[in-house]
Every structure is written in C-alpha cells, then in structure tokens.
Amino acid sequence: xxxxxxxxxxxxxxxxxxxxxxxxxxxxxxxxxxxxxxxxxxxxxxxxxxxxxxxxxxxxxxxxxxxxxxxxxxxxxxxxxxxxxxxxxxxxxxxxxxxxxxxxxxxxxxxxxxxxxxxxxxxxxxxxxxxxxxxxxxxxxxxxxxxxxxxxxxxxxxxxxxxxxxxxxxxxxxxxxxxxxxxxxxxxxxxxxxxxxxxxxxxxxxxxxxxxxxxxxxxxxxxxxxxxxxxxxxxxxxxxxxxxxxxxxxxxxxxxxxxxxxxxxxxxxxxxxxxxxxxxxxxxxxxxxxxxxxxxxxxxxxxxxxxxxxxxxxxxxxxxxxxxxxxxxxxxxxxxxxxxxxxxxxxxxxxxxxxxxx
Ligand code: PMP
Numbered sequence: 261x262x263x264x265x266x267x268x269x270x271x272x273x274x275x276x277x278x279x280x281x282x283x284x285x286x287x288x289x290x291x292x293x294x295x296x297x298x299x300x301x302x303x304x305x306x307x308x309x310x311x312x313x314x315x316x317x318x319x320x321x322x323x324x325x326x327x328x329x330x331x332x333x334x335x336x337x338x339x340x341x342x343x344x345x346x347x348x349x350x351x352x353x354x355x356x357x358x359x360x361x362x363x364x365x366x367x368x369x370x371x372x373x374x375x376x377x378x379x380x381x382x383x384x385x386x387x388x389x390x391x392x393x394x395x396x397x398x399x400x401x402x403x404x405x406x407x408x409x410x411x412x413x414x415x416x417x418x419x420x421x422x423x424x425x426x427x428x429x430x431x432x433x434x435x436x437x438x439x440x441x442x443x444x445x446x447x448x449x450x451x452x453x454x455x456x457x458x459x460x461x462x463x464x465x466x467x468x469x470x471x472x473x474x475x476x477x478x479x480x481x482x483x484x485x486x487x488x489x490x491x492x493x494x495x496x497x498x499x500x501x502x503x504x505x506x507x508x509x510x511x512x513x514x515x516x517x518x519x520x521x522x523x524x525x526x527x528x529x530x531x532x533x534x535x536x537x538x539x540x541x542x543x544x545x546x547x548x549x550x551x552x553x554x555x556x557x558x559x560x561x562x563x564x565x566x567x568x569x570x571x572x573x574x575x576x577x578x579x580x581x582x583x584x585x586x587x588x589x590x591x592x593x594x595x596x597x598x599x600x601x602x603x604x605x606x607x608x609x610x611x612x613x614x615x616x617x618x
Pocket of ligand 1: 407409433451
C-alpha cells in the first residue's frame with residue numbers, strides 16, 4: 261500500500277492508488293511476460309492493444325461521435341497553443357479568443373505568431389474572477405478558442421457558446437470531470453496530467469471535417485492529419501503515459517464513468533466552498549456562478565493568518581494548496597482521484613483553525 265498525503269496539487273496530481281500499484285507492477289514485469297512496460301516496442305501487438313483500448317475508453321467515457329478522431333500527442337497543452345493556429349488560422353481570417361486567465365493568455369500570445377487574433381472578451385479587469393459571456397464574433401472568424409477551466413484562477417465555464425464558427429477548447433484541467441457534449445466543439449485538447457493520467461501525453465479530440473479543412477502542408481509533427489492517419493503512431497508515442505492513462509480510464513469506468521464522478525466532484529466542491537463561505541477567516545476568489553469544481557481558489561482575510569494556516573495544513577500532511585504565484589492565497593485542487601475524505605479533512609482543519617485563531 262502506498263502511504264498517502266492529502267494531495268491537493270494542481271497537476272501533475274493525485275491518481276488512484278490502485279492505478280499506481282498496477283503501473284508499478286507493469287514497470288517491473290508487465291502482464292507477467294518477463295518484460296517491463298518501459299522496454300516494449302510501441303509497434304508490438306501488446307502495445308497496439310493498449311493504444312486501441314485507451315482510444316476506445318476515451319470514446320466511451322466522453323461519448324465521442326464516430327465523426328471525430330481521438331489523437332495522442334506530446335508537448336503538453338502548451339504545444340496546442342501554437343499547433344491550433346498553425347493548422348487552422350488561415351490568411352485573411354481571424355482567430356477569436358476568450359481571455360479568461362493565465363493559460364488563455366498564453367494561448368493568445370502563441371496564436372499571434374501565426375496571424376490575426378482578436379480577444380473578443382476578457383475578464384482581466386477583475387483579476388479573471390469570472391467568465392465573460394457577452395461578445396460577438398466578427399465575419400471571417402477561423403475559430404473561437406475557449407478555456408473550459410482556468411486552473412490558476414479557479415473559474416470554470418458551465419455553458420458553452422452555440423456559435424456558427426468552429427469552437428476549439430482547452431480542457432486540460434476539467435476533461436473527464438463532468439459530462440460534455442463533444443458535438444459542441446470542433447477540437448478539444450488537454451494535457452493528460454490532471455484527470456487522464458501522468459504528464460507526457462496530450463489528448464486531442466477533433467472533428468474529422470475540421471481536420472480536413474486544413475489544406476496546406478505542415479511540419480509532420482505539427483499536423484493533426486498525420487496523427488490521425490497514423491493512429492497516433494507516426495513516431496514513438498509516450499508509451500508509459502498512455503499505459504497509465506488506460507489504467508486510470510479503466511478506474512474511471514469502474515467508478516461509474518464521467519456521470520458518477522461528476523456527482524462526486526460536485527459534492528467535494530460544495531463541501532469546500534460551503535466552508536470557505538461559512539468560515540470567518542477566508543474569502544473565495546471566483547464569482548459564485550463560475551466557481552471551478554476542480555480548482556478552488558481562496559484567500560485568508562489576513563495575510564498572517566493565511567501563513568499560519570498553510571503551516572498547519574502542511575503539518576497535517578496536506579500538500580499542494582499554495583495558490584499560484586500570480587494569484588496568491590490558496591488553490592485546492594479536487595481532481596477525480598481525490599477522495600471525499602481528503603476534502604472532509606481539510607474542512608475539519610479549517611474549522612479547527614478558526615477556533616484556534618478566535
Ligand atoms: N491549459 C491549462 C488549462 C492548464 O491547466 C495547463 C497546465 N496544466 C496548460 C494549458 C499547460 O499545459 P502543459 O503544461 O501540459 O503544457
């Protein structure tokens with residue numbers, strides 16, 4: 261059994277202990293065949309069945325229509341910031357972005373290297389504490405880019421725009437945490453290292469007709485069509501990350517799939533936000549309507565109190581709760597594998613701390 265802390269880290273983050281145990285075993289001896297998962301060929305029949313199974317699990321768990329491809333890439337979500345405009349921002353068109361936080365801003369910066377970019381709405385005026393929803397798309401929009409969950413600021417989009425242009429969404433920090441309608445999007449991307457598996461893998465789900473709209477030659481490793489046409493095996497894929505993601509998605513399926521984990525995620529978030537609102541020492545940072553279920557941001561009303569709580573939480577084995585440097589305060593991440601008991605332990609500690617300070 262792995263000894264555990266309460267891991268509230270924002271990513272890479274907690275994975276189920278059963279997944280860790282299976283992964284550890286596969287590193288030593290995979291399926292009792294005398295080889296480690298780290299030393300098998302990605303062209304072996306055994307690994308091909310892993311990649312196929314992982315793709316099928318993604319399809320099943322997210323209800324991905326047949327008209328979409330499921331691709332496995334590398335380079336993290338950050339590579340997608342440039343790959344999306346490289347593939348889809350054609351001359352004479354404009355890419356529209358919602359500026360909802362740190363990662364959206366990074367995506368915008370990269371896209372500007374490739375063409376005309378318009379920020380159609382921004383919540384920068386209020387330190388990104390909300391998701392703007394009042395904007396218009398100009399004629400000739402190549403795509404609209406969204407970030408469904410803003411990992412650093414702790415806001416999440418609960419309604420997606422129904423627009424006449426292709427929609428691209430960075431779902432790095434909330435994919436597999438709740439039900440989505442894949443048909444609302446033309447391309448979804450996500451770094452794996454939150455709810456899918458370990459770092460090193462990037463998931464892309466793309467509508468085939470959107471991929472077919474690319475009509476120029478691109479460097480192979482930046483061309484989505486190459487991944488699709490080679491079943492994500494144009495070069496060596498991240499074998500171990502894919503394997504552990506498969507284990508994790510099997511775990512998710514056994515938990516009842518995305519529908520059931522969403523209920524659990526709602527309970528965890530309610531419990532913590534409830535305490536933040538009740539506790540006289542803390543303030544939540546995100547607007548109520550856009551509070552993320554994955555990354556809960558809050559701050560102590562008094563800086564010294566905050567430092568003392570941080571120390572106490574560390575003593576009690578709670579890790580990963582420090583807010584991102586641009587935001588400060590606390591950020592508590594409640595990804596799929598984080599048990600309700602960890603949130604309960606944190607809430608009990610917040611109450612205890614309030615009594616100590618009073
Ligand atoms: N987008 C979002 C929403 C993120 O949370 C992150 C960080 N995990 C990134 C993009 C960047 O991802 P990566 O580190 O995989 O490049």
